[in-house]
Structure formats: C-alpha cells, structure tokens
C-alpha cells in the first residue's frame with residue numbers, strides 16, 4: 464500500500480480498521496487535556512475498562528461470601544486459574560493442558576529451571592543472547608552459581624556481529640553447535656526487548672534439541688504480540704509476563720507453557736505445593752503429593768484472585784479478537800509508523816535509524832529507533848506533548864503502537880510532534896550559535 468503522511472489519509476486507515484472500536488475499551492492517561500499517544504504497551508499495557516468490573520466482582524464476592532467464595536463465588540476461586548488455560552493456549556499456540564498462570568515471570572523462569580536446568584559436570588552450559596534483559600541475566604547467573612558452577616564458564620552468550628543491530632539465526636545455530644554436548648539449556652528472549660527482533664524459535668528449538676539440550680523461551684515481549692506455536696515448535700518450556708502486550712495490570716501474573724511430554728514424568732523434578740496437587744483431592748490434605756496431570760502441577764500456592772481478575776478481563780478481549788486480527792492490524796500500523804518516521808527524517812536535518820529488522824516476519828509491534836544527534840531533551844519534549852515513549856541509553860526510543868488501542872491518526876500526530884520538537888531545538892541552537 465502507498466502511504467501518505469497526512470491526517471486525512473491516517474483517518475481513512477482508521478475508518479477501515481476493524482479493531483478501531485477497541486480503542487474505546489481502554490482508559491488512556493491524559494496530558495494537556497488530551498488522551499496521550501501511548502507507545503509503551505510493550506512495557507505496561509493500558510487498563511481495559513472491563514478490568515474494574517472483574518476486580519469489583521471479586522471484592523463483592525469476598526465481602527458477601529468470605530471464605531465460601533472459594534466455592535460459591537460466581538467465578539469460584541479454587542479453580543479460578545483454570546479459566547485461563549484454553550484462551551491463553553490460543554494466544555501462545557499450545558494445548559490448554561500445557562498452559563497455566565501463576566506467580567510472576569522471573570520467579571517462574573527460576574521454577575522452570577528447577578525442572579529444566581539440571582547441570583552435570585559434562586553438560587552444564589546455558590546459551591543465551593548477549594545483553595539479555597537484566598532480570599534474565601541475574602536469574603541465569605544465580606542459577607549457575609546455585610548449582611556450583613562459574614557463570615564465566617557456564618554462560619555462553621550469542622553475539623551480534625560488529626556493526627550489526629540484530630542477531631543472525633546462523634550465528635545462533637553456530638553457537639549451539641559449538642557448545643554441543645556441554646549445553647544443558649538454551650534460554651533466549653523470543654522477542655528482544657531492546658530491538659524488537661523476533662528470533663526464529665522453531666529453528667533454534669530444533670537445533671537445541673539436536674545437541675540434547677532443553678530449550679526454553681522468555682516470551683515477555685512476545686505473548687500477545689507475535690504469532691506463537693509453542694506446541695508445534697516442540698518448545699520445552701516458556702514463560703511470559705501479562706502486563707506488557709497482554710494489558711493485565713502492573714506486576715501481574717505470569718503465564719507458563721510446559722510441553723505435555725513432561726507432564727507426569729517422574730524424572731522431571733519440580734518445586735511443589737498444594738495447588739499442583741490433584742484438584743479433586745486437594746482439600747483432603749493428604750500427605751502424599753499427587754500431581755495434576757497438566758502444567759498446573761507446577762502451581763505452588765493458591766492463586767492471587769485479585770491479580771488474576773483484570774488479567775482474565777483482558778484475556779477475554781484477546782479471545783474476542785484473536786491473534787490473527789491483531790497481527791494484521793499490527794503489521795499495518797507498524798509499517799505506517801515506519802513510513803512516518805522516514806518522512807519526518809527527510810523533512811528535518813536529523814538521522815533516524817530504525818534498528819528493528821525491516822522484515823515483517825522478524826519483528827512485532829515494536830520499532831526501536833536510534834536518534835542520531837538527538838538527546839534526552841527530545842524525549843522530554845515528546846512526553847510534555849503527550850507522547851509516551853521509552854528512552855534507552857544512549858539515544859534509542861522504543862515505539863510500540865499496540866494494535867488494540869493505537870490509531871493510525873496517533874502515528875500521524877506523533878510525526879508532527881516529533882518534527883516540531885526537532886525543529887524547535889535546531890532553531891534554538893542556530894540562534895545561540
């Protein structure tokens with residue numbers, strides 16, 4: 464499609480957008496009396512209006528029923544988490560039995576490493592990407608030390624080539640081959656948080672299995688963003704947070720995928736608690752642990768119902784719309800944003816460099832942009848003018864127009880504000896010179 468950098472054109476795209484109505488399902492922060500242009504759905508998704516109803520429902524049940532809410536609440540609490548598995552399975556391409564919600568992301572990755580990182584003196588290495596999200600780095604290093612190994616030796620980072628912004632699949636495969644039989648686990652962020660690059664999870668999972676390693680994925684930036692087929696790709700395990708693209712609320716619960724081939728396997732250890740126990744017999748308080756025959760066996764504590772309530776509200780919207788429709792709009796709005804950036808770049812004496820892959824199959828909702836010659840003050844200008852973005856040192860802004868609630872007109876408007884911000888600064892500098 465030939466795009467145009469005009470409000471009229473952007474509005475026309477909005478008129479044709481089948482998801483346009485969903486914008487009104489979310490609550491936007493306001494700056495200068497207007498809804499913001501929200502580019503940080505990759506950090507904390509906006510609040511769905513219906514989330515409050517779900518939370519209120521739990522508060523009401525708690526008030527009226529007390530402990531009886533476990534069984535007699537309209538959405539009973541003892542099995543509240545089970546309401547997620549089918550819908551969430553559709554979001555990540557899994558079987559319902561392979562998916563569960565519990566705890567938070569880094570906690571779950573630790574718990575999954577209890578099952579899938581069991582190093583021996585011959586096979587103890589973990590392959591991850593260089594400059595992984597800090598929490599993942601800390602988690603992996605602490606696991607390695609916990610098992611008595613040296614992170615320097617046990618952690619092998621996949622590197623980018625000098626001068627390149629993204630990882631090459633061939634380099635990932637090469638590293639996997641090199642580490643070979645010493646590799647216990649491959650654990651990578653499925654979508655890189657800094658650049659938005661999508662890894663070829665199917666190919667990498669296969670390569671990891673060929674050398675006899677387990678392969679897990681941190682899907683923090685992938686769930687609700689890109690197409691996932693965890694079962695088909697034969698991934699061993701994965702976990703994601705729900706507060707980024709899945710709009711569940713700050714710090715909210717994590718989803719987990721555990722391949723069904725590991726359910727009911729005695730040789731896969733696990734940290735256990737009563738919520739993983741056979742649900743029919745859970746309240747009999749028997750001494751012997753009988754695992755649920757699903758990913759729910761990894762549950763430990765009873766579920767935080769007040770946290771799950773807004774997540775469930777949000778998940779129902781994913782169910783209504785479906786990932787294919789979200790991805791279709793995502794591709795269009797990201798392409799339009801990319802076009803706008805190039806247009807503005809031509810109009811000002813500045814050089815933007817989009818470091819996210821230009822190929823649609825290798826990216827999701829996020830465009831990371833190097834603003835050469837621009838500093839933090841531009842970021843502040845954007846914030847002051849109602850554009851919420853995210854700044855990473857040295858001078859990268861990350862822009863993630865979530866297809867659920869961002870409009871094409873937002874992209875146009877953003878371009879205008881960006882241009883004004885750059886021109887005002889250039890004008891000021893010329894005056895001072």
Ligand SMILES: *Cc1c(COP(=O)(O)O)cnc(C)c1O
Pocket residue numbers: 567568569570596598599652656681683684704
């Ligand atoms: C957001 C994010 C996290 C956050 O972890 P929490 O345990 O939810 O605080 C971890 N890893 C990656 C890759 C992320 O993007």
